[in-house]
Amino acid sequence: MSVTIRELNPNDVQKGLLETLKALAPVEIDPLNGTILARCFVTRRWLPRVHAFVAETEDGYVVGTATLLVIPKLIHHGEPVGQVEDVAVHPDWQGQGIGRRLMLRCIEAARESRCRKVILNCSETNIPFYASLGFRPHEVGMRLDLNYGGAIAE
């Protein structure tokens, strides 16, 4: 039987979307609730939220930043996932615990948003820093460069 790829629409929750997602992870959304979620998704109201933080010196200079995305999910009881992005501390201010405080603020914001987990990707070098905050390695990051000639096998 042929299969078509198209954009999600609100009725898909009634047509096998949740059963399909069960291949990935537990899904426990009752149909009514699921319809509401799907409709929100399509109308783009069901969007990730962004919490951006900075570290500011007494004289009002920004020397650090970190961003938390709160990503809505249909799997895992609909609990959102927090994703940390773009953690940076100005070179003159590194080694003073500023990155750690920014991370703790992101984790706090993730708890406030009732995220089930916080995820991030980092280099091998930075694993000990994130491990000291309770993070553990999980899965492999993959990337495909679009602007610089990443080859796509059709």
Add this chain to the structure above:
Amino acid sequence: MSVTIRELNPNDVQKGLLETLKALAPVEIDPLNGTILARCFVTRRWLPRVHAFVAETEDGYVVGTATLLVIPKLIHHGEPVGQVEDVAVHPDWQGQGIGRRLMLRCIEAARESRCRKVILNCSETNIPFYASLGFRPHEVGMRLDLNYGGAIAE
């Protein structure tokens, strides 16, 4: 000098935010442009977009799904990053190239949104599948479970 952690506000672009982000990656936004971006960020208009796709059979049943987030960035010339989430194919329909077609649609949507790269996290087992689409391993995924007792060292 003491440092305070607070939410980003639009003036931060003038106060060292871009210089701080340069610790992470190239930033090439002129100040005026940067102010606009920062303001959009704070008013939550500068939000990730969601493209959700499904694979539908001839008789209207959903047997696969994949989602692309298009995440705005201040680094790397402000080019967005595409992130693939929740790729799932119903167990009865696996092995027929449906996951591959869903991925190609996500990559196409990322190109349309002028993303500089597409990223995703996967298990070791799934690396060959994503490698066959041109992806390469990059960075380590880290996670902190919030609901199930992940320890945070304060």
